[in-house]
Amino acid sequence: MNPYAARRARLAAGMEPGAVAVLFTAPEVARNSDSDYPYRHDSYFYYLTGFTEPESALVLVAARGDAPARSILFCREKDVDREIWDGFRHGPAAARDSFGFDEAYPVSELDAQMACLLADVPSLYYAIAHDASLDARVAGWLRAVRAKARSGIAAPSRTQHLLTLLDEMRLLKDDAEQALMQRAASISGQAHARAMRAARPGMFEYELEAELLHEFRRNGAQFPAYTPIVAAGGNACILHYSANNAQTQDGDLVLIDAGCEFDSYAADITRTFPVNGRFSEPQKTLYELVLRAQAAALAAIEPGRPYSDVHEAALRVLSAGMLEHGLLDKAKYGSVDNVLAERAYTPFYMHGTGHWLGLDVHDTGSYRALEREGKPSRLLMPGMALTVEPGIYVRPAPGVPERFWNIGIRIEDDVIVGDVGPRVLTDAAPKTVLEIEALMRG
Template sequence: MTGGALRYAERRARLLERMQPGAVAVLATAPEIVRNGDSEYPYRHDSYFYYLSGFAEPESALVLVAASGETPARSVLFCREKNPEREIWDGYRHGPEAARTEFGFDGAHPIDDLDAQMGKLLANAPALYYALGHSAALDAQVSSWLQAVRAQGRSGITAPATLHHLLGILDEMRLLKDEGEIALMARAASIAGGAHARAMRFTRAGRFEYEIEAELLHEFRRHGAQFPAYTPIVASGVNACVLHYNQNNRQCREGELVLVDAGCEFDGYASDITRTWPVDGRFSAPQKALYELVLQAQHAALAAIVPGRPYSDVHEAAVQVLTAGMLDLGLLDKAKYGSADDAIADKAYQQFYMHGTGHWLGMDVHDVGPYRDVTLGTRPSRPLLAGMALTVEPGIYVRPAEGVPEQFWNIGIRIEDDVIVTDGGCRVLSGSAPKTVAEIEALMREHP
């Protein structure tokens, strides 16, 4: 078994230890999805399935059987059979036997045998773990398996008495990244950071947002990233005040900013970086004032990332700095609010900063795992732990409005980095993307 396969086997073993003795777990990968006619979208595996298997082929499922008494635990893969004719058209297939050997499973069968085999595997099992309520089709398939087992009741065979939601257990496992995962995320962040730098050098007045997007995508693929981690946002001028803008079809104009939110996926792990820069290479005084405020808020948020502190402290630290700055710059009325705390209590800052300061990051760009722990009483935000990965992305978005200084109208700024919680604080993975005003302006003076 290779080192990579061993890592996935260890994850399966950890899950099996959390299961009831003798219980069965089943998890299928993502289906192929038709784009139009007989063409599919580029295939991407299910993250949960890949986390436990490392197997990237479609039409696959994983079954785990927990140890019971002297019967050892087992992991069984179901996948496509070898088919030389289809491999001419679609490429290599492992087939069950090769997949079992290469990926370290205890057994492997053709995917077409799944229904018949589940009837055998579930016989007398005390419990079944699966993605409960995840899809109507899966629930129906599980129901058919259970009915098939119950039909053998006269022979003394029993069906699982309880059903457990498998994904909640996996969410907690995936929330803490191991060294291999962190290395992949660092690589994804490095590639994306270089892509942002390339896009900065390329940006000029008159170029279209989609031209900048093309530079990003070129750099992602050139360095081995398999996909963008999400649809890139390239938002110039007024578009930067639309949080999820992704039409990317406007022409950039002199004197504006362009906000670029773009990350890539490398070997199953995502990066997520946002930078904001001037189209003509130099920040105006109002742009610089807002940019420095957002950067200061990010510094405060990063300083709040300490093991044991609540996740919510990251957002609260950013809000405190942003709100004080909004008062100082005249975005919020000092005559109405005596202090930043008063403005925060009234949620006045939400006119210009209406989203959270980050999210979990990992195999999914908005990765799995709860942000709250209701057992913690009045402050249910869960504590940070070494190995957690998150983004830190404060921003400010100034739409034209009465009482808002006109010099700030239509300016949208966000700064986002990818971060790993460490024993002593945090490690920023995305430092290759220029971030300070001086760094950005110096880079943009370089020719493409």
């Protein structure tokens, strides 16, 4: 539990002296009738606690004067009868000892305790405007404290947004987080390789999805990190395709965007391969263009360089390839600089080249340097985790070479910013034309 206790201490140290912070985990959500969706805790809450039970809240009290910081858990009471139906629950006493809290109480006592904890403190940190019911609950606590004003007790004079502090903390991954992300990436890479080995013309997309899910679970991953995309042929030109129910045809490329969640940390990998095991010349031409764009983007990942350099490096390579292969009219645009200035690439490449990665597949943290004038792109730092995922998507259209129609390609890897450059976590998934074709032949 050391990483979680250390994070709580860091957060408390960054708060105003004597302030109080409160953070809830995610609620259980009904799927239909008396069935719930599989439960998944809130990422912010888990980051600070390691505690995965629903109906829980964390309260932090920052140090002030001689009074040390305190961490307090509110959770479900121990209930042996309920455990027969729903499984083990810690209860406050065991949770306090197992997870390193200073105090722990039944969650049913939270409202009464908060009316005491907020007395004479300077500010309250919570997820402002994150959930209407939470905002209403906080308002109730503040009213309860203000009702004691005649006794000389003051309510917090300020409310502050807790998640902005946590976003900055979560942006830099510690060694424990990086190890979990590597495990998630390795399992996910093996799953992509399994799907490539299983692929045959005539299979349905969902059959390939089943290969992925089998490999995730057999290696201990708890969930897919997001709904897998298994898109054959023209479906690969739909960025968030998720039906996964079409039948593959001989000659199709299959784009799979899928990653598992291992101990709450996400992987996010995309690979594109020919369902018959052999790239056609047009497919190979565009595939190797995207691969070169990714190599350029990876080369731009260095501490101290702007995050935006990653996207811009990929764009230059893709734009040059679009001119070279006739996707864009060279006579009209003339140069890569003109393509970039007019954003002429957008019919074929319309998304960013990556995003932060961690407890959430689109992880927290600003992409802008909010503290710098003009809010330019923030600078990369060791410990940041991001995806690198250029692509190209060619829909049938007038003026577009027919040999490229219905080709959708994306290549995505997970990367940690190291002390001198990128550390790619997802090498277990074959990526070059030679590697993919050799694996599928085998």
